[in-house]
Amino acid sequence: MTKTRLEAFSDGVLAIIITIMVLEIKVPHGTDWNELIKLLPVFFSYVISFLLVGIYWGNHHHLLHTLKHVNSPIILSNLNLLFWLSLVPFATGWMGENHFAPNTIIVYSILLICCGLSYAILQNIIIKSGLAQSEFTDALKKQNMKVLISFAADLIAIPMAYVNPVISGVLLALQSLIWLIPDKNIEKTLPNK
Template identity: 50%
Template sequence: MKANRMEAFSDGVLAIIITIMVLEFKVPAGHDWHALIELGPKILSYIFSFVYVGIYWNNHHHLLHMVRTMNGPLMWLNLLLLFWLSLIPFTTAWMGESHFAATPTALYGFILLLAALSYWLLQRVIVKQHSSDSSFFLAMGKDWKGKVSPILYLAAALTAYVSPWIAGFFFVLVAVIWFMPDKRIEHALKGR
């Protein structure tokens, strides 16, 4: 199997995840702006999650361009990442329905933490396919975003019990860090 087949499968799963999230929206009972405003927490949790799934899709797309050889560990780690991402619609809906109550928000952070760790493991397996003097191998060693993100997700999960605003700050911070695709991969691709 070639990496583009795994990428196409992953793209399909991510598209379904976004579709499930948007299907969680129910038409408001009222017919004015106030009825829509009541959906504010659901809309905000959807925006968070849409951005996160988009970030994963974008960076995953770049990362898979560096695959040299498909193998079992690579495919299983990709499925592990998709598993954690597939739980985002559930936690998104629960967090929005509960108006960012502590436990749903903490679970959201925990799921994002596990997705980040899965992505990091997937990245490690792909990096090991390259020689230690390759531009990709050397560039990926400086993975400050991959190292700080799990810490911020854990902080978000723990601070959800103190304040959903503090947890939200950590969620936004990670999204800002990852919003632009990983330039290290683009530079490595140019160096091929």
């Protein structure tokens, strides 16, 4: 199977995920500024999740870009990643609607950990398959520090949810922000297509 179908399907699922998330932001019935202020927790949770899904989309694109074709383990591990990412709108909506209450932050953080683990599984399957360029797989391995920081931020956000939900919110935002800076090692290895 060529990678084109897998890329198209994944792009479609991720686009739907973002669409569902934005539809969760309900238009206020009033015209006062206070009505918009009430939406700030919902909007902030949307921004965090939009960044998260966008970053996964970009990294997923880079991951698949070096492949010529895919095999069954890659397809199944990709479905696993899309499953966990498809739960992001639910966790985003619940966290925003409940103003970052501790239990909602915990569920969101656990979901981010599951997304990260499923992405790592997909990445490792691609590396072990030998279907990607060796330079690219070497560059992927250089991202271990970012992976550890993200995992630690998600993990620390769980107990911090009971101490101070604002700190948890900041940790969740920071773990996405560190991935916004493009990795020059990855970009150098991508074939020009």
